[in-house]
Amino acid sequence: MSPRGWALLTLVVLGAALLLSVALLIPWSRPPAPRADQLAALRDLPADQVERAREFRAALRPGVWSTLVVGLLVALLLGLTPLGARLVELAGRPFGGHWTAQALVGGLAVVLVADLVTLPFAAWRQAILTRYGMSTNGWGGWTADLLKSYALSAVVGAVALLGFYTVLRLAPRWWWAFGAAGAAGLVLVLSFVLPVLVEPVFNRFTPMEPGPLRTEVMDLAARDGVPVRDVLVADASRRTRAVNAYVSGYGPTRRIVVYDTLLREATPAEVTSVVAHELSHAKHRDVLVGTVIGALGAALAVVALYLVGSWGALLRLAGVDSIRDPRAFPLLLALVTVVGVVSTPAQAFLSRRVEVRADAHALALTGDPVTFEAMQRRLSGANLADPDPPRWEYLYSASHPSTVERMAAARAHARKAR
Ligand SMILES: [Zn+2]
Numbered sequence: 001m002s003p004r005g006w007a008l009l010t011l012v013v014l015g016a017a018l019l020l021s022v023a024l025l026i027p028w029s030r031p032p033a034p035r036a037d038q039l040a041a042l043r044d045l046p047a048d049q050v051e052r053a054r055e056f057r058a059a060l061r062p063g064v065w066s067t068l069v070v071g072l073l074v075a076l077l078l079g080l081t082p083l084g085a086r087l088v089e090l091a092g093r094p095f096g097g098h099w100t101a102q103a104l105v106g107g108l109a110v111v112l113v114a115d116l117v118t119l120p121f122a123a124w125r126q127a128i129l130t131r132y133g134m135s136t137n138g139w140g141g142w143t144a145d146l147l148k149s150y151a152l153s154a155v156v157g158a159v160a161l162l163g164f165y166t167v168l169r170l171a172p173r174w175w176w177a178f179g180a181a182g183a184a185g186l187v188l189v190l191s192f193v194l195p196v197l198v199e200p201v202f203n204r205f206t207p208m209e210p211g212p213l214r215t216e217v218m219d220l221a222a223r224d225g226v227p228v229r230d231v232l233v234a235d236a237s238r239r240t241r242a243v244n245a246y247v248s249g250y251g252p253t254r255r256i257v258v259y260d261t262l263l264r265e266a267t268p269a270e271v272t273s274v275v276a277h278e279l280s281h282a283k284h285r286d287v288l289v290g291t292v293i294g295a296l297g298a299a300l301a302v303v304a305l306y307l308v309g310s311w312g313a314l315l316r317l318a319g320v321d322s323i324r325d326p327r328a329f330p331l332l333l334a335l336v337t338v339v340g341v342v343s344t345p346a347q348a349f350l351s352r353r354v355e356v357r358a359d360a361h362a363l364a365l366t367g368d369p370v371t372f373e374a375m376q377r378r379l380s381g382a383n384l385a386d387p388d389p390p391r392w393e394y395l396y397s398a399s400h401p402s403t404v405e406r407m408a409a410a411r412a413h414a415r416k417a418r
Contacts, residue, residue, distance in 0.1 A: 003173045004310070007303050010180070014300040021296060025289045026350050027357040033401075033408030041373075041407035042388050049381050056384040059128045061393075067121040072341055074117045079334020082319030084110060085327035092326070102326035103165035104158060110330050111157055114337075115150065122146070129240075132384060137239045145239070148201055160186060161329075168324045175324070176306035180299035187298045191291040195249035203239075205232040205257065213268045217275045224276075224365055226283045231275065232257045237264070243382045245274045247281040250288040265382055270375040273366055280361030286354050293350070301339060305332055344397055351399040359401070359409055367417070369410040376406045 001009075042050070078084030088106030095101030126142045129135035137145070167178045190198075199205070207230040208214045214231070221228040236244065236259035243262040249255055256278045262271060281287065308314065309323030309332075318331040363372055380387050380403040387403035394402060401409070 003176075004307070007176050007306055010177070011300065011303045011307065014180070014296060014303060018293065018296040018300060021289075021293050022350065025293070026353050027284075028353065030353075030356050030360060032356075033405050033412055037408035037411050038388065038402075038404040041404045041411065044407075045377065045380070045387055045403075050387060053380065053384045053386050056128070056132050056134075057386045057389065059132075060125060063121045063124045063128070067118045068341065070121070071114065071118050072337055074114055075330075075334045075337035078110060078113070078330040079337075080314075080317045080331070084330025084334075085319045085325075087113065088327045088329060099165065099169070099326055100162070103161050103329070106326055107161040107329045108154060108157055110333060111153065112150075114333065115153075119146075134241050134384060135239070136237060136241060141239065145202065152198065152201065156190070165326055172324060176303050179306070180302040183298040183302045184295035187295040188291060191287065191294070192249060192251070192253055195253050195255050199234075199248065199257075203234045203236065205234055205255075207231070208233050208258070208263075213263075213271060216268065216272055220272060220276060220365065221279055224279050224283060226279050228256060228279075228282065230255075233260050233263060234258070235260055237261050241382065243379060245278050247278050247287055250285065250291060254282060254287065256282060261382070266375065266378055267371075269368065269371045270378060273362055273368065273372050273375045276362035276365045277358045279365065280358035281354075283361070284354075284357065286358070290351075290354075297343075301336065305335060308335065345395055348395075348397050348399055352401055355400045356409070359406055360413070363410060363413040369414040369417070372413075373407050373410040376403050376410070379403070 078087065087110055088102050089097070091106040091109035092098070092102035095105060126135060126139070130138075135142070163182055164179060167182065168175045171178055208217070217231055218228065232255055234257050236242070241261060243259055243265050245256070245258040245262060247254065247256050256275065258271065258274065258278075262274065266274070305323070309328070314331065315321065315323065315328070318328055320328040320331070322328065323331070359372075363369055366372065379385065385403060387407075389398065389402055400406075
């Protein structure tokens with residue numbers, strides 16, 4: 001069989017593995033909370049809070065969608081016209097036009113241009129966050145965050161670009177196989193090191209202080225059968241007034257993190273309710289599951305790029321002869337961007353299924369739907385979240401069920417428990 005035949009076979013096998021993982025590892029069974037309960041929950045929220053949240057979201061919306069549309073258009077412009085190839089050439093020229101210079105400097109230049117065109121929208125967003133009192137870091141802090149994230153993507157990008165184009169040269173016929181393995185490996189490694197190498201660049205993490213609350217959440221974890229060494233507190237207040245908690249990493253790097261803003265704003269019982277939700281993510285290994293699904297998706301994408309990359313019409317548009325040419329990188333980036341935009345609703349859908357299970361877990365573990373609902377109200381109020389967002393926006397990108405869905409789930413749980 002030719003390399004192309006093997007690639008097609010690998011594409012089918014990876015696709016099947018991806019579908020199977022999604023079917024088996026994502027919780028599908030739980031029905032959505034009844035809409036009548038959701039509407040009742042919405043009526044119970046203070047009208048001025050709902051109005052202010054909707055005003056805030058409406059102010060953010062043009063920037064959010066402009067980022068998406070402009071980012072996509074620029075990626076297509078660079079990838080489907082010879083402009084991107086020219087940019088790679090120009091960026092590589094001061095370094096002698098060697099392939100490593102084109103791959104590394106040219107590749108990073110393309111990524112930088114794609115980032116810079118959406119920078120005004122990021123600044124617009126920060127201005128709105130400041131106007132609504134959500135941001136606490138000022139423009140200096142915002143700029144520092146931006147530079148840090150550019151530096152991080154430059155490091156990761158440099159490793160990925162050099163690795164990718166080295167493999168392309170060493171194995172011109174089989175690069176897609178090594179590339180797929182490398183992309184999957186990179187996803188696994190990045191998710192693993194995120195809590196220990198990346199998150200500390202942006203925040204300080206300290207173990208929760210000993211006291212009744214820490215004792216309570218550690219007892220809860222023990223009761224749940226989840227081994228937890230510590231709950232970490234992030235100094236989120238340096239940047240935002242939003243309250244949140246999350247789990248990141250897997251295996252030895254797994255950690256449960258709560259924002260210091262949450263500890264400041266919420267009652268101890270509400271914090272416990274949030275930790276109970278996070279314990280579900282830890283117990284069901286949701287980060288690892290998401291990472292494995294992401295790794296399969298990344299491998300699949302590399303094989304698909306190889307197959308699509310032999311399409312003459314596409315190469316002619318990009319002004320290159322072969323997908324292996326570093327000057328074809330903008331074309332690859334354009335294809336990846338399109339896949340990202342198209343797959344966002346599917347990713348959001350899977351995320352919501354996992355979050356619904358975590359909510360159900362928290363309700364069962366604490367047996368306290370009243371506090372759970374109070375916490376959802378507080379989250380929505382503090383984060384200026386639209387409790388019942390427009391359907392199209394929810395379907396496109398909501399990673400969590402809406403506030404009214406979560407409140408309704410608590411009410412359904414309370415009814416069943418009675
Ligand atoms: Zn969650």
